[in-house]
Each structure stands twice: as structure tokens, then as C-alpha cells.
Amino acid sequence: MMEKELGKILIIDDDEDVLFAAKMLLKKYAKEVIIEKNPKKIPFLLNHDTYDVIMLDMNFSRDTTSGKEGFYWLEHIMERDANAVVILITAFGDVEMAVQALKQGATDFVLKPWQNEKLLATLTSASKLRKSYEQVDTLRQTNRQLSADQQDNFGQMIGDSPSMRNVFAIIDKVATTDANVLILGENGTGKELVAREIHNRSMRKNNIFVNVDMGAITETLFESELFGHKKGAYTDAKEDRVGRFEMANKGSLFLDEIGNLSMPLQSKLLTALQRREITRIGTNKSIPVDIRLITATNMPLHEMVHQNTFRQDLLYRINTVEIHLPPLRERQEDIPTLARHFINNYCKKYQKPPISLDDSGLQRMKSYGWPGNIRELQHAIERAIIMCDGEKLSEKDFFFLQQTMHQVQNEPSQPANNFNLDEVEKNVIQKAIDKHNGNISQAAKELGLTRASLYRRLQKYGI
Template sequence: MQEGKVLIIDDNKSVLSALEILLQFEFKHVETISNPNQISSFPNLPDYDIVLLDMNFSAGVNTGNEGLFWLKEIKKKAPSISVIMMTAYGAVDLAVRALKLGATDFILKPWNNEKLLATIKSSLLLRKSQKEVQKLKQKESSLKQVINQDSNFIIGNSSALSSVLNLVGKVAKTDVNVLITGENGTGKELIARELHRLSSRKDEVFIGVDMGSISESLFESELFGHTKGAFTDAKEDRAGKFEAANGGTLFLDEIGNLSLQTQAKLLSAIQSRTIVRVGSNKPIEVDIRLICATNCNLTQMVADGIFREDLLYRINTIHLEVPALRERENDILILADFYLKKFTAKYGKPALRINDAAQEKLLGYSWPGNVRELQHTMERTVILAESNILKPVDFLLNARNELSFENVPETLDEMEKIMIDKALQQHNGNYSAAANQLGISRQTLYNKIKKFDL
């Protein structure tokens, strides 16, 4: 017995009885109506899966127009319900009109029981499939909302920041490729998310990829996907980041840290807007809005022969430079107050206040780590605060001084962190060059950067 709910609408009571007897052993719930005027007040019509609807209800009338009228009324109340039209007067043009108005199928009276049951069961499967598709669409929409949801937002009103946001507003509505540059911790990903939020793709997914964390051997699999059996650990087909971002925005962070070989592969995908999964030869078209970000000087890298000039031109249709926090002086105290409220709430601290001298200290600091450093400073200060009034001594600011006898790290981790930080500064954030100087692999360097939160 099927789980479906069937509603039969016919003015011939003998037809209703015959169908009810036939279907009661096939479906758990069968309901009948002899007057189509009851459709308007019929309770829970959208809960039904199948409607068997007669085409003619008035004596001597066989045009089928009455059935078409009630078909439209049913579809208004329950758009996804499957409606099977029934008539003793078959005509191809009538069937075509019914199907165009949303009918699922068309059967003639007198019917063949086996054929009728097959038609109803087929319509029921279609109805269930449509329900599943609708659920998947709702789930996809919910997932996109969750993925796109970000608790961070851009804070500040300085002229330097306002200038960037003004340009973001102009560029967002287009689909041009955007390159975002700026020092570490300035909020390049937030700018990318703002571009997505203001774009026509805002209801689609935003996929961010940290290019520095992807090893060269896994680059193609991560970005373009792979087929089952393409390599040892490929136990099933998998879509890459380009496919996942189809219809939405793809954000490639740390793009300056790619090798020349991976740059060539990326350039090919960007130019053709098609990708090929590892282990396949079938091209897949992708529709993405591309945003890239880096803290490297790509123009200098092109001059040095370590970044492709054609790739730079391809990703750099619009260039946005995110200002360093030291260039946003008006925003330092605004951000400090924001993080102060955030972390006092998080750690259950009483209301804290930054006194004037401490504010001067914050304003006088260069903030080499930018907004990220300010955030960590405020969190540490709130955790260690012993008074409701925060004074200069409560803010442990480190200007990243050179090593001296008075400032010798106490642990190897501290020493390692300082050496990595110096190497990154010397090479303008280029991971490959810094790794070569330190005598470690690029992946090892990246892991340590994550560990020390540099």
C-alpha cells in the first residue's frame, strides 16, 4: 500500500464508488468529492499528492472547459499537486491544453484498471520527486545563508576607509575581477565579502580559498575537483572550489604565494571559465565572480620573474588597496571600543573603560599587525584586566623590536616567531622567498604562520 493521499472529483457517484473501491487497497488515504464547487473550501488540499479530476460536470456538456477551469483553481491552491484529468470524450487538443495548464496526465473513461493504477503511481513518484527537489532547494538556500553569514563587519569612518568603501559600492554591481591588496590583518576578506554582499550574486555562495594553505600536489584537486580513482585517496567524485562557487563569488586569498606552475593552471581556468576535474577530460563551465587578495607587491614580483604578468592583468581589472590601521587614525579608538564591548561580554567582565592616557598610547602605536593585532590586544587586555579603568600599563604593545640583550626571547617558539616575522617583512610577505631564507619548505612556513597567528 502506497503512502500517497488521493482526491477524486467527479459528479458521477458510480465513478466515485468504483475508483474508491479500486484505490482503497492501493493508497492509505482516498477522498471523494461529487461537486467541484467544494474545491474552494476543501481543507488541506496542498497535503494531497494526487487529484483525479473529471473534465465535464454539466449534463450535455463535453467541451472539457469546466475541467480546465477547476484545474486552474486547484493549481492556485496547491501548485505542486499532481492532477490527472479524466474524460469520456478524448481529444488530443484537449489533452494538450490540460497539460499546458499543469495537468500531470490524461486518462479516458472507461479506464483500464492496470493502466489507471500505473498512471497514478507514476504521478505519485513524480510528486515525491518534486517534493524532494523542493526540500533540496530549501536546504541549499539555507546552507548558502549559513555559509554567507559572517559576524564580522567593517567598522570605521575614517576618510581612508570611506574612500575604499565608496569604490567597493561602485564595483560590486559588476562582475569584473577584483584584486585586493594590503598588509596582513587589514581586513581584505571583509572587503571581499562586502563586494559579494552588494553584488547581484549576494543570494549565492561565497567561497573563500586560502591559497597559501594548499600544497602544490593538491592544487588541482582542491580547486578543480577530481573523479573517483584519479589518485590513491580519491575514493569518490568531488567538486572543487570553482564548481562549489558556481553562480556565486570565488575569493582566492594569498594569491601571491602560488608557484609559477600553479599560476599557469589558474590562469587557464580564469581565462576559459572552464575547469577539468583531475582524472577526467570533460570540461565543466563555471560562472563565478573572481576576487583575489594578497599582501605581496605583485608588480615587483612580475619584475622579479616570480609572478606571471598575464595572470596579474587577468585578476587586476579593478585594484582595491585596503589602508593600514595607522592610516585610519580616527578608527583606532572606534575599533578598540568595539572589541572592548565584545570581549567584556564574552568573558563576563564588568564594564571596562579606557582612560585618556591609554587612548593616547593606542593612538601613538604603529599597529604593524593592523586590525587583527588590535583585536588580539583588546582580548588579552580584557582577560588580564584587574580594574574597571584600563590604563596604559594594561596594554602590552609590542613594536616588534630588534633583538637585544635586554629583550631576549625566553623560549624557542618566541625566537622562531620573531625570525619568521622578520623574514616575511624583508620579503614583503612572499612565503616562498621567506621559506628559502629560513631554510624550510613553504608548507612548513605556512603551518608555523598559522601556529603563531602572524
């Protein structure tokens, strides 16, 4: 047997001689051996750590041979951890009772006095069983996450503009490495598609790609979502949970909207990335993780570092390579190709005959600013395909784009006697953004704000 093969073992027995003998034997083969003579401390021990194998005596009170105490604590352990691997310690005359305990969740039993070789063989099998339970749990939750992440985004990158050719060239160079990648770009420019493309071209392509929207994770659930938790770690922790880091082991972890993290959460994330290990809430057990990290944001991280709203050491950690995605208004030559791609896909999705795009429809698209970028283009074409009755999409099928361009100009201006500062500021910001067709840098410059300050106001007013 290789040394330290057994993991962490907890032994509960009221006989100090038994505890001492077991610890002396097993310390050579186990990572850690914890002994306890008082079974009433079991709840405390289970709340503060996890164990690969638990050895449990059947009787604790003097002159008691009924095994009731053993059954009681076995039930208590299994309630707290359905995957617990419990080996019963019993006397020869209690074998029938031990067999009954197996039916109630125990894994095996050993007889006192035990044979060392047989005990080691039993514990080795039990330790392997525990590992298989953990692997099954991880796979089950990973599959659930994969199913939840499946969505019809017509996932492929399209474009032949100079700016997109530059993006493709960077992807070609970085994909086959394990370098951390930071993807920068406005909302709707396809940051997730780039992340998936990097993963699909990497050496990890046969393993999982885990996508996490950091902007949707609350402060209180951050550690649970990313690092996982143990059942009972907090009020709503009704079962063991595998975190996203653990799910992504051997694969790629994509952290979208990383610029939204508060400074305390940035610190926790940095610690996990530096140590390359995580600890589930409610345990002291460190779990090593091997991930390829890809992050993305629409926020100006470099400016945020100067404003002390984003950690410089975290930025260094995540941006070994940066990829800047251009907004759609700066790659208008790609609009015809993108439009045809989405038209074909939505015709298939809605079981419509082939539909083409005429010159007037294409011109309307090229004259529009696309503040929502490719995502807005995709949704506009989906709407047009649903409403279309003919074989061509023309300018009239995209009438709503014109409304979007001028909706703020057509709205009544703020009443002269409205002195609500928030309303006035919101209205001015909206007009600046519309004037510059969604270009945040230009709007911020006209407003006399930094990009970071403007982003905070956009978030504040829900623009």
C-alpha cells in the first residue's frame, strides 16, 4: 500500500487503548487520523470538517451490548452526509447487529481485536468508495450545469473586417496555451463566443467549459457559487454543493462581467487563483483545481485600477493576454454576413421558407448605430423573421430600428419646473449616449466624465 492513500480518517471509540492502537497503525497510511472517545462531539466534528472514512464503535456505555448507541450515531452521521463512509467497530458477538447496521447505511465492519492487514484492506476499499461518491456528485452537478447553460445562441464567430481578423489572429496564438485571457468589449459584442472559441481550440477542449455571470452573483452567495458548500454550512444549504471552480477542473472557467466584483470578492477570487485550490464553505479541506481562466467585462479595468475600484494584482493575474472586441458600428462591413447568418438560422428555427434581405433592408441596418451590438442585431432579425409574410426582408421590416434611434428625441423633454437632479442627470446621459450611437467613450468625454464614472451612472439609472 502506498503511503497516505487513506485520506482523512475519524475514529470514535470510548476505549482509549483502541484509539491509540488504531492511530499508531494508520498514521503511516492516512493523511490525517482524528480520534475521539466522546460520541457527543460527532455533530461538532462533522460541522467543521469532512472525512474520507469514519470508524464508529457500536457501544459506548459500560456493560452495554445492545448497539443502540451505534445505531443512533450512524443515523445521525448519515443524515448529515448521505455519502459518508462508515466502518463499524464491533465485538465478535455483535456480528448480526453489524449486518443490520449495513442495511441502514454502514459500509462495512471490523471485529475487535482486528488483524492489521484486514483492517487496512477494509479502509482502503472504503476510501476508494468515498472518492467514487465524490466523483459521481461532481459529475451529476456538472451535467446539471451543462444542461442549464445550453442555449441556442447560434454559436460561431463571424466576420472578415480588419478588426475581427486581428481578433482571430490573437485567438489562434493564445488558444493552444494555458494563458489567462481577458476579453474586453461592449455588451453584445460576443465575448462569450470568443471564450468558447478559445476553449474549443485548446488542449482542454474535451473537458468542461463553465460559464459564470459574476454580475448575477450576490455578495452572500459568491463563495457558495464559486467554491461550493457542505450540507448544513448555512441555513439554506440543504445538500452538498460543488462550486464552479471544482466543476471546471481540467477544463475552462469563464468569469463574465468580472468588473462588477466588489473589492472584498476580488480578494477572495485572487486568493483562489494564486493558491490554485478552493475550500468549500463548512469544511477545512482544501481542494486543488486545475483550470484555464478566461474573463470578460465591458468595464474599463485599467481605469478602475487607478481609481482603486479594481485590484491591480488581480488584473495582472487575469490578463496575461487581452482581446479587445470592436463594437458592431466599427465593423459595418460584417453586417451583411452576420445578417444572412441569423436570417438562415431563424428561418430554420421557425420553419419558414428561405428569406433574403433586399438592399433597402441592408441599408437600414448599416445606417443604424447598434448600441446593443451583435446581440441587438440578432434580436432585430429574429423579430423581423417572425413578422415577415413575404420572401424578402426590406426596410419596412426594420421600422422599429428607426424608432429606437429617435425615441429619445421624440419623447417630450423634461418639464422646465422639474428640479429632480437624478431625473435631469439620467435624461442628459441618455441623450449623450444616443447622440454618439452608444459609444461610451465619446459620451463620457462630452459629459466630462471618465468611462468608469459613466458606467456607474448607467448602472445606477438602469440605462
